[in-house]
Amino acid sequence: MSTYTEDEQHRHYLGEEFLTWLWYRCETGGGTFEMPDENGIPREFGVLFDDFLVLRADERMPAEAGLSDDDLFESAESVLRRGAPSRTAEAGVALLRGKKLSRARLQVADGTRSWALVLDGTEMCLRSVKPPKPEAEDAREREKESLDALFALSDLLDHLYRLFLAERLSPRFREAVIPSMGEWMLAKSRLGAEEGGADSAEDSEEP
Amino acid sequence: MPVLKTRGSFRRYQIEGAPIDLTAPETFAALRDQSFHAIDDTPTEAESSGWVSPWDPTGRDLREEDVRFGARLTLAIRLDKKRVPGSLVKIHTLAEERAEREALGVEHLPKKKRQEIRQRVEADLLARALPSVALHQVFIDTLRRIVLLQGTSDRLATTLAQLFQRTFGRGLRELSAGPLAERLESDPERQQYIERLGPLLLMPPPRRLVEIVPFTGGAAEGEAFRDDRRSRAALDRDSIDTEEIDTEEIDAEELDDEVSDFEDGGFDDEVDAAGDDANAGGFGAGIDAEDAADEEVAR
Numbered sequence: 273m274s275t276y277t278e279d280e281q282h283r284h285y286l287g288e289e290f291l292t293w294l295w296y297r298c299e300t301g302g303g304t305f306e307m308p309d310e311n312g313i314p315r316e317f318g319v320l321f322d323d324f325l326v327l328r329a330d331e332r333m334p335a336e337a338g339l340s341d342d343d344l345f346e347s348a349e350s351v352l353r354r355g356a357p358s359r360t361a362e363a364g365v366a367l368l369r370g371k372k373l374s375r376a377r378l379q380v381a382d383g384t385r386s387w388a389l390v391l392d393g394t395e396m397c398l399r400s401v402k403p404p405k406p407e408a409e410d411a412r413e414r415e416k417e418s419l420d421a422l423f424a425l426s427d428l429l430d431h432l433y434r435l436f437l438a439e440r441l442s443p444r445f446r447e448a449v450i451p452s453m454g455e456w457m458l459a460k461s462r463l464g465a466e467e468g469g470a471d472s473a474e475d476s477e478e479p
Numbered sequence: 480m481p482v483l484k485t486r487g488s489f490r491r492y493q494i495e496g497a498p499i500d501l502t503a504p505e506t507f508a509a510l511r512d513q514s515f516h517a518i519d520d521t522p523t524e525a526e527s528s529g530w531v532s533p534w535d536p537t538g539r540d541l542r543e544e545d546v547r548f549g550a551r552l553t554l555a556i557r558l559d560k561k562r563v564p565g566s567l568v569k570i571h572t573l574a575e576e577r578a579e580r581e582a583l584g585v586e587h588l589p590k591k592k593r594q595e596i597r598q599r600v601e602a603d604l605l606a607r608a609l610p611s612v613a614l615h616q617v618f619i620d621t622l623r624r625i626v627l628l629q630g631t632s633d634r635l636a637t638t639l640a641q642l643f644q645r646t647f648g649r650g651l652r653e654l655s656a657g658p659l660a661e662r663l664e665s666d667p668e669r670q671q672y673i674e675r676l677g678p679l680l681l682m683p684p685p686r687r688l689v690e691i692v693p694f695t696g697g698a699a700e701g702e703a704f705r706d707d708r709r710s711r712a713a714l715d716r717d718s719i720d721t722e723e724i725d726t727e728e729i730d731a732e733e734l735d736d737e738v739s740d741f742e743d744g745g746f747d748d749e750v751d752a753a754g755d756d757a758n759a760g761g762f763g764a765g766i767d768a769e770d771a772a773d774e775e776v777a778r
Binding site: 283284285286287288289290292330367370372393395396397398399400401402403415416418419421422423426430433434437440441450453454457 | 485486487489490533548551553618620625627654655656657659663664673676677678679680681
């Protein structure tokens with residue numbers, strides 16, 4: 273587990289907060305977002321949390337909050353796979369235990385194009401990207417289409433991050449968003465318990 | 480057909496300095512200068528890296544019309560490595576040493592001689608070895624100064640940074656969460672706030688500590704965003720009480736009770752009280768409360 277001491281300027285925790293916020297936004301807001309196109313006209317795109325989540329404890333947190341490691345974090349990392357792990361009790365409990373989402377498999381859809389990827393919040397890199405298949409016949413046109421699709425995905429993710437930052441840096445974040453996220457976490461853990469828990473889950477302790 | 484692949488894992492970088500001018504002839508001359516050269520037949524080189532076009536991975540023919548799409552470039556880094564297994568070097572070295580001893584009629588060879596034999600054997604085997612080949616796509620948007628690198632290893636990232644610097648004379652900054660936030664946020668005041676931003680504690684109240692301050696914001700310092708200072712004041716003050724907290728493991732039933740309390744608004748009064756304390760008399764009073772808490776912690 274990273275101690276964040278190697279390079280503070282990377283602010284890995286901000287990426288994990290973003291991913292956790294995105295999860296919350298998708299579940300409470302339907303997963304649709306708006307982004308202006310090149311002409312400034314807003315268009316909708318969608319984000320769906322898929323079948324893979326990694327929740328990670330920030331080891332600095334207990335010390336900053338005056339708590340011991342044992343007090344809050346019984347496991348450094350929770351890996352949830354298969355089915356719909358974002359809707360399981362395990363996911364809710366991990367959040368209640370102070371973990372944040374560090375990686376998640378997402379489906380992103382914009383018009384007729386869709387991408388699958390694992391977004392790594394800790395490193396803010398894109399893993400296992402599956403872009404839409406190019407439709408052009410000509411090889412060079414296909415190449416251009418693939419290139420455009422990749423940068424379009426990068427733009428969509430940047431836009432989501434920009435939305436997060438706009439909320440994160442506003443006073444409203446403390447007053448409205450954090451309490452609302454707390455209620456979402458509570459509801460999630462309770463809902464999961466009522467449904468009898470997750471399809472599959474495992475905890476792993478990183479060395 | 481090109482070997483272009485836009486599947487896989489990608490790291491993102493921002494190009495530092497001025498945008499790259501693709502209309503300048505020296506840009507593509509520099510790319511060709513840093514194109515890949517093969518080490519298949521070179522006995523001394525164990526590694527080679529350089530630019531190739533997706534249309535010609537040999538690196539011999541890097542054409543602008545192949546790699547340029549308007550303001551974007553699609554390139555690839557080719558990395559070749561030759562490796563000779565240590566055990567093979569040892570076997571051949573022992574055989575050479577034995578032949579040398581018999582030729583000279585001596586029982587032992589001097590250390591320097593044995594080193595020479597080993598180096599010669601390594602060079603011979605390296606010359607005969609075939610390299611392993613890796614191709615990593617690199618997509619560059621020169622207008623927006625973004626680079627996408629296919630691959631996430633640190634070593635590859637270092638290779639890209641060095642190659643990019645040699646070719647374009649510009650550095651790359653990885654767009655991890657912090658730098659990306661600074662890139663996307665144009666307001667200088669908010670950029671400063673990002674620099675001071677600390678991690679969030681996003682926990683509902685499984686413990687008394689967080690019952691008092693149920694959800695805590697970033698622990699940024701400074702006066703621009705006073706609500707964070709207020710939360711720190713409350714958090715620091717509450718941390719004094721942590722010794723009294725029963726830290727035994729919470730079971731599901733206990734958690735449920737706490738959840739119910741929270742939903743019933745049982746913590747609201749404490750939260751309000753904490754907030755009121757921190758805010759009594761305005762912002763300055765909150766800071767005083769924080770300082771007092773710090774002193775008490777120190778004692």
